[in-house]
Amino acid sequence: MLAKIRDLRNNPHLLFVRLPNLLSLTCIVVGVVWLLLLPLNEYSRQTYISENALLPGQVHAYFSGSEQNVFRGYKKELEGLLNEGRDQGVPPAEAGQTPAVSSKIQSILQAAGLKVATQKYEYTSAGITHEGENVYAIIHAPRGDATEAIVLVAAWKTANNELNLNGVTLALTLARYFKRWSLWSKDIIFVITPDSKSGTQAWIDAYHDMHPASVQPLPLKSGALQGALVIEYPFDHRFQSLHVVYDGVNGQLPNLDLFNTAVAIANNQMGIGSNLQEMWEHDDSYQARLQTILRGMAKQGLGYATGAHSSFMPYHIDAITLQPKGEGWEDEMALGRTIESICRSLNNLLEHLHQSFFFYLLMQSNRFVSIGTYLPSAMLLAGNFTIMAIALWMRTGYYTGTSSTAPAIAGDKKEKPSSKKVTSGKPVADVKLKESGVAERQLALPLTLVVGLHLLGLIPLWLFNTLPHQYLPTSAYAFVIVDIVLPLVLAALLSHGLGLSAPIIPQQYHLIKSFSLLLLGLSLSTLATLNFSLSFMVGLLCAPLSFIERLQSPSKPVRSTISGIGFLCLNLLSPPSALLGVCWYTGVSVETVLTQAAFGWDVWGVWTQVVVWCVWWPAWLIGCVLLGASMF
């Protein structure tokens, strides 16, 4: 027994090749299984209100009665102006942006006794100009000192590009109603923006004086913003439940307390159901929970703004959107009372929301997992690359690899060295160790290549964020071709020597892979703490890269065939092909996605693209180069 263990220890092939592969594979499998375990009751928790000051649903909401008459009056008034605009040929999408509508909103807010101001903005992204004018108004807290404020946002166009007439009207009615109350300890700011994508971004940027030159500064300000609520009500019938949208830009989330408050008030005080992540039929089964988590992760990973509330998150202002959904018997006044009650809760806050979680995955409106529970899964995925990288580094130092004895490690790691080979490998390895001992590493070429390819990622990053929108699909297709040609060219150049010095030796291939995986593991584990989902997704897509290396052993035709197939499979996982595949699967046009991504980069400050082009793509490219090198 002891001898066996000693044999194992003395077997460098086991130590440097098999063990890391096994460990890496285990990490990946455990990482994925870990995520799949999260929806179980044992690993998730019931939500709770952590900040006691919030007291959700402890106050009676009075928004009812004659306020509904006022609501209808405002609505008719705005409807009239919208119809006038339509008659004058204003496209329905721009309906809320006519000067007549804007001045009517201003006059309504002014008549209600609020301080009103406007802000013009203009953004250009992918050759498209987005412009509009925000109208906003402030209720000064009686006895308040402009130190803190709550924001209520209503956009003329909802996140799904519907006309949000009821939402805007509700905001105006609430403004008039809130003004009468003397209990506000914080200012309340009503922001009416033309659309959900750029309007709030322009406003919140200017509020913090971080706006670009194309956006006007705000003439009127209040204090530190404590929370924001976005009101959407884009249809005329009554609704059944409230859909709470909470994802922010770059996967940032609002404090869980805010979400919990909204859900608690809707469910318990108002008796309105609540949904999340577009899960209309949530039966609390394992599948439904997992699906909710995965949908949340997809949104978080892509990092785009899911509504007008998303722009608030980078400034550490917790925000959610309330979307009425379904056909039921709840009317706009019920939504108004819900908002009133949430505002009362926020008004109670003595400190900025900080008690509850900022990192969580929700699987049901009342169940979540916190970062401590889910983080290991992404960390394990990221760790697998680091393990591999360290193993390769050691291998290049101590064990020169064996062209004759060690079996080739193929792309997907299906073929495993038989146990017979392990036992027979012992004397050979002993000989090898005696022969080589410590090998000198030739670092120059691998380092240059890895750093160079990572810098090369800046080119597609720049291209995809600056090209006009009509060229974006073409460039995506072109990049699929580039992704096929570029690795082959690089592989050919490497194998036949760059004409610089000695031809490349196997050790350098290992070093290239080692550095590439080291960077990947480093970036992904850092990213996991910031944006768990993105790190997990990229980690999963990059998982094969751990097991790819240059094939050496079989004869050239076999080698070429295997590597050719591997090369094709790997190309299906390249960033542009993954994008095209997802677009084809979901039925969204490539142009829309890429234009949106460019808009996100320019306006929202989304950095998903940086991860894709400067972390994922270079790592993938190096994997392809290694596989391609087997063909030459």
Added chain:
Amino acid sequence: MTFFSRFSLTLLALWSALAAASSDYHERLFLHPLPQSSLLASFNFRSNTSQQSFDNQHFRYFPRALGQILQHAHTKELHLRFTTGRWDAESWGPRPWNGSKEGGTGVELWAWIDASGDEEAFAKWITLTQSLSGLFCASLNFIDSTRTTRPVVSFEPAGDHPPTDGLHLLHGTLPGEVVCTENLTPFLKLLPCKGKAGVSTLFDGHKLFDAAWQSMSVDVRPLCPPEGECVVQIEQTVDMVLDIERSKRPRDNPIPRPVPNDQLVCDTSKPYNSDDTCYPLETTTEKGWSLSEVFGRKLNGVCPLTDSKDPNESTVCLRVPHDRGVFTSEGTLETKQADGFTRCFTLKASEPFDLVIPEQPVTSEVPLEEPILNAERTIVGHGAERGGMRIIFGNPSDTSDVDFIFFETLPWFLRPYIHTLRATITGRDGVRREIPVSEIVKETFYRPAIDRERGTQLELVMSVPAASIVTLTYDFEKAILRYTEYPPDANRGFNVAPAVIRILDSPHTRDTAQNAPVFIRSTSLLLPLPTPDFSMPYNVIILTSTVIALGFGTIFNILVRRVVSADEAAALGAQTLKARILGRLVAIRDKLGGKGTKVE
């Protein structure tokens, strides 16, 4: 020169004429309905006492409690302010008393202290704040060295001081202090009639602290008229802006429920107007109100201690157009003043007085003057490490420049980079230009902060050209505090005191000999600092304490414990000789006979 300021100035002039008397007491209430159904009520109480009787502690009108504190702390001139809310200059026009009787949000105190050196002055200042803290039930004792400044140019003594005095000006603010009824009660006690008679009977804590904006002030200053003896004057002011509609709500039903459908005022000209659809209409009538509705009680006569050399001295003045109908209690003498907007009432002693203004369509309005300067100060930027301060000064006048002193005190944990001070100017054309700071700032008085010892003090003598908006910005760094230095509500942010702006040489101050300068105060700010997750260190502390208590406790216990039998323990534990001997005896007896019992 506009009506409102002339109004304040005539009052100031009237006051100063009365100031010369050596020992007297006057009180007055000004009422001024403001737009948006607000009502400015300005109470003023003033008494003089001769310097000689003050020094001999012969107090008649002057409150003894305050007088003794001032004498003890060698304070020659004192200004104390309690303020909540913000003055809405856009709707309400210029501030009452030109801002000279209000403070920044919270508590503000400044005083001229007679001392031979800075250290002695500071020691007396601490004595003063500690004593006032007790007197006014406010946290004034928290004005320590980090919150104390010595402004160089921003404040000038309002009284007449003999030139020999070694006077030291010290200034402190508590922006986070919440002013409430516990500060009103001691304030009322300083008055000769103590809220039992006269205009001070209108003070009701519920109404006063329900005001949209409210300021209480105490000013003590020595006055030496050219002829006659020096007097010490104390002036107490309460200014408040009440929301008439809110104040009129009955006490037992204060909730602003939606009005019944039939009481909703709708625009019937709208085509869609119907029983269930209503576009609310602006009321064109001015709200009616009365003293008893707004303050919850009637004014109880005149304070009998009022010195009236003039029997017709009016104590209540109202500023509405002369054609406005006003009804008063019987026996009240009404005098209308020539400006067309002011009327004053002479009350009958010991008769309740009420003033009723019925609802009436608006015919003429009291014109509101534009403020001389608009100022706004905000914190910009985000993140836990750095930030920026942005101060916007708007000069609405088309013709004249505004010269003023901008004074701000910053806490030490906000570290400004003065070299990043930048100025931009925006004219009426809306074009923003960057200009050198020296074009705007004439003089700078800057005293940098010392960590945990004193805050930054910055005074800028500035001038804003006519019809332009000047924006000053500078960057700052946020210091990281020690974890014991955080207050319990660390995540709320830290209060930064409001900036004080004193307008120099304005047309208002130029016209009067009175040195009542124009002051503007910005709102206070909330500075978010990098805050640790406090639950974590506490969790760690709790966890380690538990581990130590369990682990160390048990091991220590085992190590030092001597295992002895029960009877030996009694012997060991006994202190007296007798007990020891007894213990021994017991031990011996047990040794002899103990076995037997055990076998049993």
